[in-house]
Amino acid sequence: xxxxxxxxxxxxxxxxxxxxxxxxxxxxxxxxxxxxxxxxxxxxxxxxxxxxxxxxxxxxxxxxxxxxxxxxxxxxxxxxxxxxxxxxxxxxxxxxxxxxxxxxxxxxxxxxxxxxxxxxxxxxxxxxxxxxxxxxxxxxxxxxxxxxxxxxxxxxxxxxxxxxxxxxxxxxxxxxxxxxxxxxx
Numbered sequence: 442x443x444x445x446x447x448x449x450x451x452x453x454x455x456x457x458x459x460x461x462x463x464x465x466x467x468x469x470x471x472x473x474x475x476x477x478x479x480x481x482x483x484x485x486x487x488x489x490x491x492x493x494x495x496x497x498x499x500x501x502x503x504x505x506x507x508x509x510x511x512x513x514x515x516x517x518x519x520x521x522x523x524x525x526x527x528x529x530x531x532x533x534x535x536x537x538x539x540x541x542x543x544x545x546x547x548x549x550x551x552x553x554x555x556x557x558x559x560x561x562x563x564x565x566x567x568x569x570x571x572x573x574x575x576x577x578x579x580x581x582x583x584x585x586x587x588x589x590x591x592x593x594x595x596x597x598x599x600x601x602x603x604x605x606x607x608x609x610x611x612x613x614x615x616x617x618x619x620x621x622x623x624x625x626x
Contacts, residue, residue, distance in 0.1 A: 462515050463515060463600065464518070464519040465517070465518060465519060465600060466518070466520065466525065466604075467526075467604065467608040467611070470608075470612060483540065483541045483626060484543075484544065485534065485541050485542070485543045485544070485552065485553050485554075486544060486545070486554045487527065487530060487534065487543060487544070487545055487554075487557075488545075488555065488557075489523060489527060489545075490523045490526045490527045490557045491556070491557070491558045492522060492523050492526075492559050493561075495512060496559060496560075496561075496563075497522070499518055500512040500513040500514055500518075501516045501517065501518065501564070501600065501603070502563035502564070503565075503566075505566055506566060516600045522562065526557075526562075527545070529608070529611055529615060530557065530611075530615045531543060533615030533619055536619075537615075537620065538623055541622075553578060553580045553622070553626070554578070554580075555576060555577070555579075557574060557618075558575050558576070559572070560574045560575075562607060564606075564607075568595045569593065569594055569595065570606035570607045570609075570610050571590075571610075572590075572591040572593075572607060572610035572613075574588070574589060574614075575588045575589065576589065576618055578621075578622060578625065585625060587621070589614050589617070589618075591610040591613050591614055593606040593607070593610045593613075594606070
């Protein structure tokens with residue numbers, strides 16, 4: 442009987458001491474204002490954002506040394522990261538490409554297509570948020586591929602600051618991409 446109570450007490454204490462999971466969402470990106478504008482007939486089809494295997498899970502990735510990465514189990518994304526990134530990208534492109542029909546499904550005859558591949562979206566041991574990958578833009582006559590690599594310093598410690606810095610880095614990538622798409626058209 443005493444062993445049973447001891448075991449029950451040990452399980453109860455273990456359950457109470459287990460850390461709580463924290464869930465994070467990238468901050469909502471606000472477009473300048475909802476303006477209905479006539480499109481110029483140019484359509485940009487944004488394919489789903491692809492992530493490396495380590496980023497495709499629920500845990501937030503943190504680089505603890507130049508060769509070691511940790512996939513957190515207590516600090517996780519509230520919704521799939523690829524969907525969060527695509528939504529933020531669409532918002533930035535719609536704002537940065539006035540006159541374009543920016544969409545995720547092609548209804549036009551020959552839309553320009555954009556594929557974004559993210560290879561790093563993580564915190565790093567030196568207090569920086571890393572956003573790295575490449576984008577591929579295709580139209581009927583050409584394919585343009587360009588890498589991106591953005592580092593944002595964290596202003597304080599913690600996952601809240603990391604998620605905000607990652608969102609800032611992704612916003613920089615998205616706005617740069619909008620400018621480059623406009624320049625290529």
